Amino acid sequence: MNRRQGNQDSDGRVGTAALPPHLLRLFAPRPPLPYAKPLDRDPGKKDEPRLMPVSQYLDMCKNHDTDYVPTLSIAERKKQKLEERDRKAQEALKTGLEAWDPNKDEKVVGDPYKTLHISRLQSYECTEKDLRREFQMYGPIENVRVVKDPEGKPRGYAFIEFEREKDMKAAYKDADGIKVLGRRIVVDVERGRTVKGWRPKRLGKVP
Structure with missing residues (x-):
């Protein structure tokens, strides 16, 4: 039996004693860590x-602030803000419906059955002169009005009244989608004074 065989374990594996010295050094135990005295006191001392427990103090916390109002969570504040916005929108819609009546508006003139509604205009650039130039090819025009807000800024739509109803119908069929100042417009008949119960989109869905 040679030396290698003599250092085998019972299960046939070679023991660490058969390893060369430079590998045996890897299995040598390290020296113990030096004792360091605690900075304040020994753990035992x-x-x-x-x-x-704090249960004995619970009775002292009861009714300590009867005016206390708990703060709202982020989800509750968000819900409250949405409800407030919806409420204001409903109030504005109700006020707008009560005030909107084209038959009583002094700025709304002319025959509604000869009038076109033009929308999607270049809000701050398109003028009555531009619209008259584009639509006079369909027939004589009685009046052109670009609608403006209370501050005098155009709102992006206008009304064109023709002298003859047949000219209005021709423009209604042919002019929808033409470009005015580089932007395609939408042409429709005036519905505020001709369709019962009709209302603009800004005041809710059209019945």
């Missing part, structure tokens, strides 16, 4: 903080 140190007073640890004691945890005490």
Whole structure:
């Protein structure tokens, strides 16, 4: 039996004693860590903080602030803000419906059955002169009005009244989608004074 065979374990594996010295050094135990004295006191002599129950103080917390109002969570504040916005929108819609009546508007003139509604205009650039130039090819025009807000800024739509109803119908069929100042417009008949119960989109869905 040679030396290698003599260092085999019972299960046939070679023991560490058969390893060369440079590998045996890897299995040598390291020296123990040096003892370091605690900075304050030894663990055995140190007073640890004691945890005490607080149930005995619960009665003192009852009715301590009767005017306390708990703060709202982020989800509750968001819900409250949405409800407030919807409420204001409903109030504005109700006020707008009560005030909107084209038959009583002094700025709304002319025959509604000879009038076109033009929308999607270049709000701050398109003028009555531009619209008259584009639509006079369909027939004589009685009146052109670009609608403006209370501050005098155009709102992006206008009304064109023709002298003859047949000219209005021709423009209604042919002019929808033409470009005015580089932007395609939408042409429709005036519905505020001709269709019962009709209302603009800004005041809700059309019945």
